[in-house]
Amino acid sequence: MPDGRFAPSPSGPLHVGNLRTALIAWLFARRAGARFVMRVEDLDRGRSRPEHESGQLSDLRAIGLDWDGEVMRQSQRTARYRAALERLIADGRVYPCWCTRAEVRAAPSAPHGPLPEGAYPGTCRALTAARRAQLEQSSRPAALRLDARAEVIAFQDGLHGRVTAAVDDIVLWRADGTPAYNLAVVVDDDGQGIGEVVRGDDLLETTPRQILVGRLLGLPAPRHVHVPLVLGPDATRLAKRHGAVTLADRAARGETAADLLGWMAGSLGLAEADEPVTAATLVSRFEPDRLPRGPVVFPMERGVRDAPG
Secondary structure, three states: OOOEEEOOOOOOOOEHHHHHHHHHHHHHHHHOOOOEEEEEOOOOOOOOOHHHHHHHHHHHHHOOOOOOOOOEEHHHOHHHHHHHHHHHHHOOOEEEEOOOHHHHHHOOOOOOOOOOOOOOOOOHHHOOHHHHHHHHOOOOOOEEEEOOOOOEEEEEEOOOEEEEEEOOOOEEEOOOOOEOHHHHHHHHHHHOOOOEEEEEHHHHHHHHHHHHHHHHOOOOOOEEEEEOOEEOOOOOEOOHHHOOOEHHHHHOOOOOHHHHHHHHHHHOOOOOOOOOOOHHHHHOOOOHHHOOOOOEEOOOOOOOOOOOO
């Protein structure tokens, strides 16, 4: 059975789009009779807050989601990420990078080949020995990048079908000493025994990178399902800038968590308009093959009670 997970970053409250993705991931796991686990991705020390974590978990419970075992926190797993990094270093797949974000943005695009426009062009991979020695002796901290060698990764996504992409030289360890997302998520999915990753389709482009990192570490790749997002009225990804998008925001308008769950269920074709439902009742109705393929616009002004499913 493919165990699933939800892994929010505790940098603020979850919005309706986040909660809908969590619901879908939970339904995938529970429909299959699999475990569903929770992971808090709190590597961003500057933005992660305990109060955001507790609020996120409370909101997930409010819409009826549960999970198995203790919550995993990335901030407690640095030694595991370091061990994975050391293995990649030993295999000759890591190099230091002194480029700042501004320098990366200003650098010419990657040379012609399989990499997409905007990919890191390998500036520090191509440094002369003299220049590298000079930088190593400076006080400028270095990040550590994967020497991806533009390897092409293909995988079958549960909604998008076959996806093929070349992998660029992603950061594995940040210059501030923090493990990077694309390394940590691979180590954690293996550590939690995740067999199926269900998440928003805005993360689809990160998947070939993570599959390559896992392959280099000798780890099995989970199955991936990238689901459509919830959009704001301007047809962009739902965000705080759109206004009342969290459970607390909607509660101030007189809407309950049950109201929002009903809207989510309707948007997934799992309930009629205004039909009272619980997360548990949706499990038997959920059919992965019938999951909507397109995004849905959240009814900001009308209120979820009045919005058609």
